[in-house]
Amino acid sequence: MHGVWKRTMAQNTTKTPLKQIVILGGSYGGISTAHYLLKHVVPRLPENEACQVTLIGASSQAMCRPACPRALISDDMFPQNRLFVGIAELFKQYPKGSFRFVQGTAMHLDDTNRTVAVTLSDGGPKIFVFHALVIATGASTNSPLLGLHGDAGSLRASWAEFRDALPAAKSIVVVGGGPTGVETAAELGEYLNGRAGLFSSKLANPTVRITLVTSGPRILWYLPPSTAETAEKYLAAVGVNVIKNAWVTAIEPSDAGAVKVSAKAKLALDDGTTLDADLYIPATGTTPNTSFVQKSLQTQDGRVNTNPSTLRIDKSGPRIYAIGDASSAARPAIHLIFPAVPVLCANIKRDLLLAAGVDESSIGEDRIFKEDTRETQLVPVGRSKGVGAAMGYRLLSFLVWAIKGRDYWLWTTGALWSGRQWAKES
Ligand SMILES: Cc1cc2nc3c(=O)[nH]c(=O)nc-3n(C[C@H](O)[C@H](O)[C@H](O)COP(=O)(O)OP(=O)(O)OC[C@H]3O[C@@H](n4cnc5c(N)ncnc54)[C@H](O)[C@@H]3O)c2cc1C
The missing domain is CATH 3.50.50.60 (FAD/NAD(P)-binding domain)
Incomplete structure (x- = not known):
């Protein structure tokens, strides 16, 4: 570890009253996981296991990433206040102290001492101690036009x-x-x-x-x-x-x-x-944002080596998980993140209860994720045409336009970012 981090760790390791569930990455995987945990997991933990969710993201705003091919042309293509949304605002609905957003970039994971070294957006280094950690840092495109690279x-x-x-x-x-x-x-x-x-x-x-x-x-x-x-x-x-x-x-x-x-x-x-x-x-494809994770926890293609059934990182210390494009559990796609969120959160809840000393027999089994391998890919080709398939079935051009081509999924992000999509435990 770099010297600056060693010094900061000695001086700056925060003594937190609440156990920390740290989520890295504020996008489809990270924001969804945070909402789900705050709605269905955190409120149900015993008092001695009270947790705060800390979402650490390089960008203070989330965005509808699939819209980039059209959005890059002009701000007139989409309402900008819906294309980009402030992350901190989305979580004001939860009890005070249950959530905090930190703008910063994870630089080093120490899964033995259970810390993440982060460069904050103001440039300062900070060490975060975690009780549970979710890696949802996604993947970057070669072109900076096609997604978030930093803020x-x-x-x-x-x-x-x-x-x-x-x-x-x-x-x-x-x-x-x-x-x-x-x-x-x-x-x-x-x-x-x-x-x-x-x-x-x-x-x-x-x-x-x-x-x-x-x-x-x-x-x-x-x-x-x-x-x-x-x-x-x-x-x-x-x-x-x-x-x-x-x-x-x-x-x-x-x-x-x-x-x-x-x-x-x-x-x-x-x-x-x-x-x-x-x-x-x-x-030409994407590169997983996992440079802060040691190579021994990565697959050959640089994703975090994740158990595809439980979404745990089996080779790391306990209660460390990955979801989304940074994880090896499934193909990189939003529609594969959605079914993974309830499974991930159920397994986090199970692990937190076990760590709190709750008897295993009263907790139940792991929940199991199974990737849907049928092809689902919708590709708008201009403003009025498109090709694609959903769950293996070919879609007509009109349907591709209606579902995706009209606004590149912007119609879905209101419910997603606000957490309404996760109102029910599923
Ligand atoms: C142009 C384009 C179009 C797409 N269209 C579709 C589509 O139509 N349908 C579909 O299913 N999928 C689509 N995808 C794929 C989809 O965008 C990804 O599957 C999805 O964005 C992955 O979400 P994620 O939360 O895992 O990570 P990302 O969306 O990649 O977000 C990762 C977040 O983590 C932050 N971050 C990165 N590194 C760090 C760090 N070290 N510390 C802290 N924060 C960090 C980033 O700033 C970012 O906010 C498309 C992808 C692209 C590039």
């Missing part, structure tokens, strides 16, 4: 930089043939080029040349080939050209897209050709 202010600054450069752009390259790449290319296509008429399959002379590059033989590889073909047709209608089976071997300058979102870039492809982009967006 919401830094996401807004990236959008502002990109938007300033957008009017002069004549060519845009998006790399990544998954949903995020397809959605981003399509949103930009429809915004900048419009849409081909009803009887044309392709936009003849797009104002801005938009290219979507994928290393695979087709885009949207999780969906059936015929669905991917339909998506490609919808992309052509908004002036997006798809290049398949192409690996990007070099990007010049190397920080274009990933750091400088408004930089012109030259991309070399493995077939020897190059693409010049006035704007370049890497949409």
Whole structure:
């Protein structure tokens, strides 16, 4: 551990009257877990086990992350007061002292001494002692345009930089043939080029040349080939050209897209050709935000090694759990976080009661999480079209638009962020 943390730990370890349930990460996993615990677990603990929920997040605001492909274009796309919500406000409904929000970034987990070292938003270091810990720090995209990297202010600054450069752009390259790449290319296509008429399959002379590059033989590889073909047709209608089976071997300058979102870039492809982009967006997957967790608790792909049934981190000390994109328990998707929350919280409750000395026979068994492996993926392709499947069944374009494409799930976040979604114990 770094010297500054050792010193801070000696001086600053807080003696808290209440046992701490610390949650790291204030987004889909972390906020949902906090609400559920405060509604259904904390009030039912015996007096000697009274707990406070401390939510520690790098951003003071939560956001509707799926909306990024459209939101990055302009603030007019969504009501900003619904796209971003202050986390602390969401928890004012709970009894005083039962919850606190701390803006900071977890830097080091010590699962033996049961502490997390955090850099607070004002730069100061602080050590948090925990009785139970939930890691919900998610995953980051390569492009800073597609989610929170630090505070919401830094996401807004990236959008502002990109938007300033957008009017002069004549060519845009998006790399990544998954949903995020397809959605981003399509949103930009429809915004900048419009849409081909009803009887044309392709936009003849797009104002801005938009290219979507994928290393695979087709885009949207999780969906059936015929669905991917339909998506490609919808992309052509908004002036997006798809290049398949192409690996990007070099990007010049190397920080274009990933750091400088408004930089012109030259991309070399493995077939020897190059693409010049006035704007370049890497949409090539995510990296788990787990650098503060020791390697021995991680899987090979950097997620926290989580028991997929109980959501405990079996290799760590007791009462440490993970949920969401930072966890190895399930595929990274919001609809897989929702069924995991009640299971996680039931198992936390069980562990807290056992720690309080309650007899195991009166507590019952662990609750078991089972990932739904049927494919559910909804991909809007511009403002009025979309492709996708729900629980393995193909969805019509109209349904994809109605469920997701209209507002990219913003219709769901009111109940989620406020905790209404977790009003009933389930
Ligand atoms: C563009 C895009 C579109 C998507 N669309 C969909 C969709 O339509 N449907 C769907 O099911 N899924 C979708 N996903 C996936 C979905 O967004 C994720 O599954 C979901 O956001 C994961 O939630 P989470 O709470 O695990 O983490 P995240 O949403 O990644 O949030 C993690 C939080 O932790 C904070 N944090 C990070 N590191 C630290 C640290 N060290 N200390 C403290 N705080 C930290 C971050 O600031 C952030 O607030 C999409 C993803 C992207 C990128």
